[in-house]
Amino acid sequence: MSPLPATVPAIIRTRVRAAVRRRALPSPREAEHRALLLRLLSLLMQYPDAELTAERPRLASAVAGLPPSRAASELGAFMDWFTAQDSDAAARHYVETFDLRRRSSLYLTYYLHGDTRRRGMALLTLARRYRAAGWDADGAELPDHLPVVLEFAALAGPGTGEAPLRLHRRGLELIHHALAEARSPYRHVLSALLSLLPPASGADRAAVAKLVAEGPPGEEVGLDPYGEGGFAPPGTFAPPGAFVPPLPAPPTRVAPAADGPHQEGRR
Template identity: 45%
Template structure:
C-alpha cells in the first residue's frame, strides 16, 4: 500500500477518531461530512474500510449502532479499545505505560481532561489528526500488537468496527515479523490479571 501523505493521513485518523467513539450526534450529525472526507482519500484499503463502516452506520441507524457499540466495547473485554490493556492488563505496569501516553500528549502540546484514558484508540487517532503525527504514530507502532488483537477480536464478533481498526492499521503500513510474533504472543498469553487502581486520565483538550 502506498503511504498516505500527511494531509490524507490526518484526515483518515480524524474520521477514525469519530467513528471509534460512541455513535452520538458527532457521528450522525456530521455523517455526510465524514463521507465526503473519506471519498477524498486516495484509493486503497484505508478509504474502502472507512467507507464500509460509514455505509453500515447509515443502514443500521443510530439506535442500533449505539446498542452494538455498548455490547461490543463495554461488555466484551477481548474488544477493549484501550491499547495498553493487551500487554499489561490491570497491573501496576500498565500505569507506567499510561504515563508514556500522557507524556506524549503533553510533548505535543495537549493536556488531558477528565473522562477518558489516554490510550483509547480513538483518542490516539485524534492526537494524530490534530497534527501530532510523529507522537501518535510512535504510540500506535509501539502498541501495534494490541491494535492487531483488537481488530481480530472485532472480526471474530463480526463487528463493523473491525473495518475502522483495520483502516488505522493500514495507515501504519505492513506489520513486521516482530509485530506479528508479538500479536501471537499476546493472543496466546492474554493480559495479566492483577487488579490495581489506576489514576484516571482523560480525553485531551488542546492547550494551544
C-alpha cells in the same frame, strides 16, 4: 537487523539511515491527507451519540472524497453500514462490541500490560507525552483510549503523534482479530488504521497469537496507576475479575459488564 553490512563504518551507516528517513517524510499534501484519515478514524471509533450520528452524511461525504487507497476502501465499507443503521442499533452495537467484550476493549495499554502496575506507568507516560507535545486532552477518557490516541496522532504528525500507535501495534492487531471474528463492521475501521502502520513482523504475529490464547498479563493487587494528581479514579485497576462500578452513563446506554476492563462514562 540493519540492512547495511557491519563492515560499513558506523558514521556512514548513520548518515545513510538519516537520508532514508528524510526521503520517507511525507509531502505537505500527503501529511494533510494522512491527518484527515486519522481524524476520521478517531471520530468513527467514538461512541455514536446523537451528535456523531447526526454528522453521518458529512462523514460519508468526507470518506467518499478520499483519494483511492486501502484505508479509503475500508472506511467506505464501514460507512455503508454506519449510515444505514438506526441510531439506537448503532449505539447498541458499539456497547456490545467495545464495552462488554474484554478482547475488543479500546484501552490500548490493557493489551500490553494487563491490569498491572506497569499499565499505570504506561498511562502516566502517555499523558506526559501529550503534555510535552503541547496537547491537553479533555480528560473525559483515559489517555490510551483509541479515539484519543488517534486524535493525538492526527494533531502531532507521523513521528511523535503516531509513536503510540506503533508501540501498541500488537493490541491493535488483537482488536482487529476480535472484530473480524465477530464480523463487526468496525473491523473495517481497524483494517484502515493498520494499513497506515508499518507491516507486522513475525514477532508481532507471534505475540498476537499468544495474546489471543492467553490474554494480557494480570496482577492480583489493587492499583492506583497515576498517584497524586493523576487522571484515573482510585480502584480503576482492581484485581482481575473484581467488580468495578462503572461511572454514570446516559440512559440510552447498556451498563458495562462486570468482567470487562473498566470503561469511562460516554458523553
